[in-house]
Amino acid sequence: MKAPALLGRLRFDVRGLRPGLGWLRRIRGGGEPRKPLSKPLLSAVALVAAAYGGLAGWLVLNADTTREAWQTAIPAATVAVAPLPPPPKPETKMAAPAAPLPTDAAPLPLPGAPTAAVTLVPAPVPGLVEDSRNGPLPRIAQDGRKPWQVYARPFPATDKRPRIAIVMSDLGLSGVTTGNALAKLPPGITLAFLPYAERLDDWVERARTKGHEVMLSVPMEPLNYPRDDPGPNALLTMLGPDRNVERLEWSLGKAVGYVGITSTTGSKFTASPAAMQPVIDALKARGLLLVDARANPKSVAGPLANLAGVPRALGDRVIDRDLSRGAIDDQLRELEEIAKTNGAAVGFASPYPTTIERLNLWLTALADRGIALAPVSAVVNIQK
Numbered sequence: 513m514k515a516p517a518l519l520g521r522l523r524f525d526v527r528g529l530r531p532g533l534g535w536l537r538r539i540r541g542g543g544e545p546r547k548p549l550s551k552p553l554l555s556a557v558a559l560v561a562a563a564y565g566g567l568a569g570w571l572v573l574n575a576d577t578t579r580e581a582w583q584t585a586i587p588a589a590t591v592a593v594a595p596l597p598p599p600p601k602p603e604t605k606m607a608a609p610a611a612p613l614p615t616d617a618a619p620l621p622l623p624g625a626p627t628a629a630v631t632l633v634p635a636p637v638p639g640l641v642e643d644s645r646n647g648p649l650p651r652i653a654q655d656g657r658k659p660w661q662v663y664a665r666p667f668p669a670t671d672k673r674p675r676i677a678i679v680m681s682d683l684g685l686s687g688v689t690t691g692n693a694l695a696k697l698p699p700g701i702t703l704a705f706l707p708y709a710e711r712l713d714d715w716v717e718r719a720r721t722k723g724h725e726v727m728l729s730v731p732m733e734p735l736n737y738p739r740d741d742p743g744p745n746a747l748l749t750m751l752g753p754d755r756n757v758e759r760l761e762w763s764l765g766k767a768v769g770y771v772g773i774t775s776t777t778g779s780k781f782t783a784s785p786a787a788m789q790p791v792i793d794a795l796k797a798r799g800l801l802l803v804d805a806r807a808n809p810k811s812v813a814g815p816l817a818n819l820a821g822v823p824r825a826l827g828d829r830v831i832d833r834d835l836s837r838g839a840i841d842d843q844l845r846e847l848e849e850i851a852k853t854n855g856a857a858v859g860f861a862s863p864y865p866t867t868i869e870r871l872n873l874w875l876t877a878l879a880d881r882g883i884a885l886a887p888v889s890a891v892v893n894i895q896k
Contacts, residue, residue: 630666630699630723635716635769637662640799646758647765650798658799660771660823664889665699665725674851675886675894676878677702677825677858678871679803681729681776684709693863698875699723700885704774706731707763708744716767725887726770727803730763732778733787735808742777749781753790760794771889772801772823776860779808785816792816801892803827805860823892828857832867840870848883856891 639653640662650659680697681704683690693703694715703719704727705712716726731746745759763773772795781787782804792813795802801823804814817824828850831843843859851857861867878885 632665632720632723632725632769633662635663635720641768644761644765646761648768649761649764650768650770650800652797652799660799660801660889663720663726663769663771665702665723665887667886667890671884673882673884674848675856675884675891676847676851677856677886677888677891678831679704679727679774679805679827679858679860679888680863681774681805681860682706683729683863684712684715687711689863690715692865693868694718694722694724696868696872697724698872698885700887701871702727702888704729705767705770706743707766713767716769720769725889726767727888728763728767728770728773729777730760730773730775732775732781734777735780737780740777747778747781747787747791749784749787756787757790757794760791764798770800772803774803774805774827776805776807778805778813779811782806782811782813783808785812788813788816792820792822796820796822801825801889803858803888805830818893823889825856825858825888825892826895827860828895830860832861832864835864835866837866837870840867841874844870844874848878848881851883854896856886856895858888858891858895 636648637653637657637659639655640650640657640659641648642651643649652658678701680693680701683693683703684705687710690709697703699722702725705715705719706729708731709715719726731742731744733746733748734740734742737748745762747756747759751759775782792802795817802813802817803825804811804817805827806814814824814826829843829847831847832840834840847857847859861871875885
């Protein structure tokens with residue numbers, strides 16, 4: 513019991529003496545008049561009160577010592593308690609990698625087609641570009657390197673098989689169509705972009721990163737112009753040479769990393785020697801090649817390029833004028849016959865879903881038939 517509580521108990525007991533004295537009085541006298549107590553009894557009472565008071569005082573003065581003595585008397589033992597180990601971390605289970613889902617983002621390998629990745633030289637290459645108000649323009653390096661050779665997709669010169677180049681033209685206007693072509697076409701197919709396409713430099717970089725050789729489809733005047741408008745800054749027969757060269761440079765400055773130009777719209781412009789000659793001279797000065805789509809059978813672009821020493825290739829077929837599957841397959845078979853006869857052939861196509869489907873199916877067995885799919889730079893100057 514703590515000292516304050518004990519003191520209170522003692523106080524209660526001392527106060528309780530008073531009823532006890534009354535009881536003594538009642539025993540002695542009952543209801544009679546009170547008589548004084550005897551001296552011995554008073555002395556005994558005083559002695560008891562003094563004893564209680566002394567005990568209470570002693571407890572008050574020695575409460576702390578008494579408590580310590582009690583605590584010491586209680587058996588105790590000191591036990592060292594080791595700290596609890598930290599709870600184990602939950603084991604992280606590594607999920608097994610999920611199998612890739614089929615996607616249109618990458619074409620399936622084609623049986624019989626080369627599967628080795630081909631890396632193109634990153635563009636622009638120092639020394640092969642000059643700044644202009646129209647943007648970066650290609651140029652011949654001081655050591656003689658030409659853009660059409662440096663930016664070309666590599667092709668083994670030892671491959672003596674007949675070659676077919678497919679040019680997928682007029683890309684860039686539709687992001688969905690262009691993205692679909694990049695996702696599904698094998699990299700051996702050459703891609704030709706329109707110069708006024710949005711994000712042209714991004715499209716060209718993506719195409720070259722995948723391994724496609726790249727060209728520009730320069731807009732030129734068609735026979736039914738102006739009803740059929742080829743687009744902004746098209747080359748026109750009514751303009752002078754300087755104006756057309758300025759417009760040509762406007763197109764050339766929209767991207768870097770291409771090997772040359774072609775046109776699928778210039779049925780009137782490519783038939784005019786006076787209009788075409790300044791363009792041929794500009795291509796020669798900048799080290800670019802020309803693919804004459806021969807939108808007009810009377811085109812002079814190819815012969816003029818040949819006379820000027822500009823690398824040139826000639827379009828032999830547009831494989832998807834008729835979009836039926838059978839018609840596209842027929843044009844592809846004709847390309848094979850032309851390649852066997854002339855050593856090489858060039859086919860033009862547009863990025864229609866049906867065209868892409870038939871091309872991929874055709875390519876599955878092309879190598880088995882002894883014919884190589886080649887970039888357009890690998891067929892220049894070899895068509896008979």
